[in-house]
Amino acid sequence: MRGTKLVNRLAARFTVLVVIALSATPSYAEDGYDLWLRFAPLDGVAAAKLKSQTPVVAPISEGDRSSTLDVAVEELERGLTSLRGEGDPPPAQNPVQIILDCGTEPGTGQSGFSLTPQLEAERPTFRIAAQDHIGCLYGSYALLRELAAGRGLGEISLIDAPAMPLRLLNHWDNPDGHVERGYAGRSIFDWWNLPGRLDQRMIDYARANASIGINGAVVNNVNARAFMLEPRYIAKLKRLADAWRPYGIRIYVSARFSAPRDIGGLDTADPLDPAVRQWWQAKTDEIYASIPDFGGFLVKANSEGQPGPQDYGRSHADGANMMAEAVGDRGTVIWRAFVYSAEDDTDRAKQAYDEFKPLDGQFADNVIVQVKNGPIDFQPREPFHPMFGAMPKTRLMLELQITKEYLGFASHLAFLGPMWEEVLTADTGGEKSVADVIVPVGMAGVANTGSDRNWSGSVFDQANWYAFGRLAWNPSMSSDAIAREWTAQTFTRKPAALEPIVRMMLESREAVVQYMTPLGLAHLMGTGHHYGPAPWVCDLARPEWNPCYYHRADRDGIGFDRTPSGSNAISQYDPAIAAQWSDPAAIDPKLLLWFHRVDWDHRMASGRTLWHELVAEYDRGVAKVDGFAATWSALESEIDPERFRAISERLAIQQTEARWWRDASIAYWQSVNGLPLPEGTAKPPFSVEYYRKLEFPEAPGQ
Amino acid sequence: MRGTKLVNRLAARFTVLVVIALSATPSYAEDGYDLWLRFAPLDGVAAAKLKSQTPVVAPISEGDRSSTLDVAVEELERGLTSLRGEGDPPPAQNPVQIILDCGTEPGTGQSGFSLTPQLEAERPTFRIAAQDHIGCLYGSYALLRELAAGRGLGEISLIDAPAMPLRLLNHWDNPDGHVERGYAGRSIFDWWNLPGRLDQRMIDYARANASIGINGAVVNNVNARAFMLEPRYIAKLKRLADAWRPYGIRIYVSARFSAPRDIGGLDTADPLDPAVRQWWQAKTDEIYASIPDFGGFLVKANSEGQPGPQDYGRSHADGANMMAEAVGDRGTVIWRAFVYSAEDDTDRAKQAYDEFKPLDGQFADNVIVQVKNGPIDFQPREPFHPMFGAMPKTRLMLELQITKEYLGFASHLAFLGPMWEEVLTADTGGEKSVADVIVPVGMAGVANTGSDRNWSGSVFDQANWYAFGRLAWNPSMSSDAIAREWTAQTFTRKPAALEPIVRMMLESREAVVQYMTPLGLAHLMGTGHHYGPAPWVCDLARPEWNPCYYHRADRDGIGFDRTPSGSNAISQYDPAIAAQWSDPAAIDPKLLLWFHRVDWDHRMASGRTLWHELVAEYDRGVAKVDGFAATWSALESEIDPERFRAISERLAIQQTEARWWRDASIAYWQSVNGLPLPEGTAKPPFSVEYYRKLEFPEAPGQ
Incomplete structure (x- = not known):
């Protein structure tokens, strides 16, 4: 091994720059502990605005204090400091006073609050009003949430209250x-x-x-x-x-x-x-x-x-x-x-x-x-x-x-x-x-x-x-x-990163439905731990513990008949609602096999047979997950390294497990219905026996 | 409830100051995750020195890089940034180059390193030299440790290597x-x-x-x-x-x-x-x-x-x-x-x-x-x-x-x-x-x-x-x-806080010995979970599971005879060592009951009987813990609130449990020896039956 040598002066200068750049990032890791209460420093116009307004929380008079209001003040100060992103705020000529006005009757109801900016006044204020102290705390968090989303104090005017007790x-x-x-x-x-x-x-x-x-x-x-x-x-x-x-x-x-x-x-x-x-x-x-x-x-x-x-x-x-x-x-x-x-x-x-x-x-x-x-x-x-x-x-x-x-x-x-x-x-x-x-x-x-x-x-x-x-x-x-x-x-307020993340989130649950339990199927997971697919389990002591109980697949068809010809569970719903579900040709296909048992060659609205549609659903689910992984991987420059890697690794696991669900399920349905795969569809890499033999005694959460 | 009112202008100004003061503290909590790698910003002379020296890590030439050296560079940069305590280092005229010189033969041996400051040179350097890359990493941590202790670069000159493989x-x-x-x-x-x-x-x-x-x-x-x-x-x-x-x-x-x-x-x-x-x-x-x-x-x-x-x-x-x-x-x-x-x-x-x-x-x-x-x-x-x-x-x-x-x-x-x-x-x-x-x-x-x-x-x-x-x-x-x-x-480099913390740490293990198992006693804790005192347990299936097996207390005396008249375990030691322990009058009292069974009225070097000395030991242990709590409580202004509270609460638990050990043990020994307590000694608040009945099925770690 050769000795490490000092390279030239230019490189040394470069290092100085690197150190400077590094030191501008926060010294603590993004480990997720702060949840949505990170209050990452604002940037651009929002940052400049907040800096110029220099909001300060007006002190609560001694007689009005409570442990809840103390928390509100503490949270506001902490959040504002963090959003401001720098140690020392510039000395302000005329700072915006954030006033907690709690115990009056602003008409916001129990635990409700109103947020009212009056920034043009001679002494500019931002008022958080509520009829109780907890309303003021909720209002404080609401203000911080709005600021954290990049909105300016002047744009934050709202009245809100919890819908349910x-x-x-x-x-x-x-x-x-x-x-x-x-x-x-x-x-x-x-x-x-x-x-x-x-x-x-x-x-x-x-x-x-x-x-x-x-x-x-x-x-x-x-x-x-x-x-x-x-x-x-x-x-x-x-x-x-x-x-x-x-x-x-x-x-x-x-x-x-x-x-x-x-x-x-x-x-x-x-x-x-x-x-x-x-x-x-x-x-x-x-x-x-x-x-x-x-x-x-x-x-x-x-x-x-x-x-x-x-x-x-x-x-x-x-x-x-x-x-x-x-x-x-x-x-x-x-x-x-x-x-x-x-x-x-x-x-x-x-x-x-x-x-x-x-x-x-x-x-x-x-x-x-x-x-x-x-x-x-x-x-x-x-x-x-x-x-x-x-x-x-x-x-x-x-x-x-x-x-x-x-x-x-x-x-x-x-x-x-x-x-x-x-x-x-x-x-x-x-x-x-x-x-x-x-x-x-x-x-x-x-x-x-x-x-x-x-x-x-x-x-x-x-x-x-x-x-x-x-x-x-x-x-x-x-x-x-x-x-x-x-x-x-x-994560980020930048639209170029926020938009794809939101899109991915909004698609994600449907993707899981598609690769696990498409078209109204349910309860097909591994026994006990509920990890992975196990549609083949039919021999547990109680009928309703068995995936077979739920999918009822055989050579002819699949699905749980909950219409009057079956368990008639559909009759527990209001007739108008039940009517929307009673016809297998008219029901939203997402609930088809929940309420109906149909033949494998049942014709779907898409024109495909049930079997072909089912396989297509699995493939759509898997494709979505591949899409999530691609979306995420393109965001590397926008996300801190710790969370970026953690999520990348999770998505890779999801890609593998989505395929596993798809392959094991399709292999099992084929073992039951004996049908060939639609043309152009990937064959499961293993027989159903392979999947059936997988065991996970250490699966968590049981 | 009255409305919260804005108090006067003066108070508002005061709030501004409070906000400024708050924002100077780190925005992340001291939750202990960083262990001893916190690298809290230096202050005083040490801070000024580091700032003026502006050490920068010299880049490693491509051919010499390794994942270990990458870590060393990363750690140095991260640690220095953190010790410096501010985002941007001032542009330095002539920064100290930290040179990682790994793979040469500086005579430090495997995994060893030397740290050599040459700050007076035209181009000042600080050299970390080692014969292998891991030595350079160890040297990097050593440098940071020395800096973190408040020493200046110029004072850090050392050669070190691990004693054992x-x-x-x-x-x-x-x-x-x-x-x-x-x-x-x-x-x-x-x-x-x-x-x-x-x-x-x-x-x-x-x-x-x-x-x-x-x-x-x-x-x-x-x-x-x-x-x-x-x-x-x-x-x-x-x-x-x-x-x-x-x-x-x-x-x-x-x-x-x-x-x-x-x-x-x-x-x-x-x-x-x-x-x-x-x-x-x-x-x-x-x-x-x-x-x-x-x-x-x-x-x-x-x-x-x-x-x-x-x-x-x-x-x-x-x-x-x-x-x-x-x-x-x-x-x-x-x-x-x-x-x-x-x-x-x-x-x-x-x-x-x-x-x-x-x-x-x-x-x-x-x-x-x-x-x-x-x-x-x-x-x-x-x-x-x-x-x-x-x-x-x-x-x-x-x-x-x-x-x-x-x-x-x-x-x-x-x-x-x-x-x-x-x-x-x-x-x-x-x-x-x-x-x-x-x-x-x-x-x-x-x-x-x-x-x-x-x-x-x-x-x-x-x-x-x-x-x-x-x-x-x-x-x-x-x-x-x-x-x-x-x-x-x-915690802190300030001597006024560091000294009492160190003193407390150095006394702490002896305190535990004193309130749990003084004078060479051992293995007296609760069965299985090992939580709390249980000297009364005598009926477990295997003899060596029982505290009674270890203390052998009865009306006449206490202790395990491991001399030739007993198990002769002492003979397993070198004769010169065994000789130091063989005489109950000459052995270090800390090991007395480990090697000897003695009467309750055995006369100790202190002049007290064994029984009185034993009770005194329990009291000394408890008093020490009370002292720790007092020491800690006086440090409130020197420690961040989160860790201060966490340790205060632990110490309060220790105070309670130290007393429990003392009281339960004394109550049990009295039930065996029937002896009165030395004058002026606090009576256990409960009878031995009370302590014996306590159960802890949920004790952790079993």
């Missing part, structure tokens, strides 16, 4: 740190060290949520451990509640219905038993004594092996109302409608409706029934759940899954905004959309947070957390608008 | 993400997403290690899963090895001895069976084909239920040599000496020596026997392991535990430098210290890394990772020097 995250986090259906590492909740140690992440978590209007968190898995209601855990919950209170986040707990037996020393959990009722009353009082603004309980009862009132011959209403009585007007009992029974051989898609619809009107006022977006289980595409619109006397809440259990874990780019927009705007009949049904109540999203530095496993999965919050705030926001906001804050 | 981390990380004895979250190794996704943490991990000279990592638990040798895992290992190669980190794997049976399709793992030998040869070749610089295997065999050669009537040497033959001169087989047998009722402290000493001289040249610092298991204090000094014909490596399984998890401040200094400087007899014995071979440290943002659970635990690396590089470094270096880089 409850905007909750549901964490499927176990107290041992494992996250069910989590693909971003370990739980963010450090139960062992609480209450003594409060991880800074718990503050940053609250900041992220508050910035998009999320106002509650259920901190443990719906498959709950009863010991989380013990005093030692109440102390831990209290520490979290205290930390989150300034951010307007209330804490909720998933309660195990059998807790009176598990930890209460009783021999029953019968909701009509006086001792049981008394136990819940005392336990609830104990919690409220520590956490006066405790949100309430989330309950998964008589579902997938969880205990519930039916264990004692009681109804869901009996169980929910018993707990609701204990909670009283202090909080809410949220009862999940996700039930299906081992003893019930009805179409699984029908069971929740069948079980809950007769209970309409029987639930106490402070009970909410939480319903998944579709009647099965967070599939890439389902029609909306028939309970929406069918239970006018029950408070229904929408449950969405932010974590991508069925859409490629954290490896696949799948922006869920379009999926949620699809369900929210779905017409339930009677001129009510799903959004209309839930607006008086709320939305819950199963969180995708974890200990990964970027919170969500991949940066693009942050967009799903963001979109959930924004839609819960305003369910009529478009996916497009949300993707734009998020991209501008997370 | 192997400086390894051992990760007890399972492939499912659980870390055995891990208290910092989940494993940092994301096996599921490898090889497709390489987490940035894997690069930052390599940086941290290289910066302190660590040159290898065993990436999986010694309680190993055989599937980590399967091809799909070899691909994952290769991705890590490729990422770490530029940083001089070689990858090693813990191999399960029964792998030929578990995954190889053989019906035996007998090391003398030709098919088994062939399997290991083929498997090893397969690994080397992917990873040409693969470090080798670490094996835990016939210990705590792990399979091993004794299952086939073969010796440890038979097993190790068989694997060593497969590895050949490409790498190393590291064989752990941590064995104790369920069938053996000898003093557990004697067993490893008894089993391995007869094998001295039988191990192949590329086998290393890895020996824990003490004969039991990483206790807060043990005498050095008697194998050191007793196996002159065997290559011995020292195994230390960085993660604090027995010293308070991540909650207690316990800087382990003094503990390791104690073992390294221990005289084994024959004028050889433990350090002298291991210097030809190396040191391994059981890592304390995890997914926590600060890597180690608490910031102070980073110091143990750091100390391990520095001692492996130079085992004669003092704890004091290491603590100073680390504190200057991690």
